[in-house]
Amino acid sequence: MRLDHIGIAVADLEAADELLARLLGRAPYKRETVSDQNVSTSFFTAEAENAKIEFVAPLQAAGAVHKFLEKRGPGLHHLAFEVDDIRAEMTRLAADGFELLQSEPSPGADNKLVCFLHPRSTNGVLVEICQSIGSHD
Numbered sequence: 001m002r003l004d005h006i007g008i009a010v011a012d013l014e015a016a017d018e019l020l021a022r023l024l025g026r027a028p029y030k031r032e033t034v035s036d037q038n039v040s041t042s043f044f045t046a047e048a049e050n051a052k053i054e055f056v057a058p059l060q061a062a063g064a065v066h067k068f069l070e071k072r073g074p075g076l077h078h079l080a081f082e083v084d085d086i087r088a089e090m091t092r093l094a095a096d097g098f099e100l101l102q103s104e105p106s107p108g109a110d111n112k113l114v115c116f117l118h119p120r121s122t123n124g125v126l127v128e129i130c131q132s133i134g135s136h137d
């Protein structure tokens with residue numbers, strides 16, 4: 001199986017398109033209405049040749065993932081986008097009004113530096129940007 005798409009429910013498709021276009025730096029490649037499901041859809045390319053699915057579980061009864069599980073139970077937790085220069089992207093996104101949860105990148109899993117954006121500035125979905133700092137193993 002190969003990941004095809006991640007579906008995110010939004011109330012205002014145009015506003016969601018505009019926000020993700022600003023985040024990714026590219027426009028949706030198609031919009032389509034599916035009357036059978038009573039929805040309008042839009043699609044962005046994910047540049048996802050190397051995309052992975054990451055499970056995250058709390059190590060102890062504290063921290064963001066523990067709190068998330070307590071409140072919502074298991075489910076989609078975040079989207080992560082790899083960037084070439086995380087500090088440059090943090091500066092660009094902050095200047096564009098996104099709410100960064102940290103002022104400096106921090107160490108992530110899989111040989112990455114990471115920075116999170118608050119879900120209230122990204123349509124209710126937590127976004128991680130990450131920069132590779134070594135080889136995958």
Ligand SMILES: CC[C@H](C(=O)O)C(=O)SCCNC(=O)CCNC(=O)[C@H](O)C(C)(C)COP(=O)(O)OP(=O)(O)OC[C@H]1O[C@@H](n2cnc3c(N)ncnc32)[C@H](O)[C@@H]1OP(=O)(O)O
Binds near residue numbers: 126128
């Ligand atoms: C880094 C290792 C690994 C990697 O890839 O390398 C990971 O990805 S680990 C990922 C775990 N780390 C984080 O999630 C860090 C970033 N998250 C946070 O800092 C917090 O979770 C934060 C600020 C988003 C929320 O923390 P807060 O203490 O304010 O918690 P609340 O429960 O009060 O939440 C407030 C509000 O946000 C909603 N929320 C929380 N988490 C998520 C989420 N993952 N996706 C969408 N929405 C989320 C929560 O439901 C609350 O909304 P409300 O309407 O008020 O109920």
Ligand SMILES: [Co+2]
Binds near residue numbers: 054078
């Ligand atoms: Co992650």
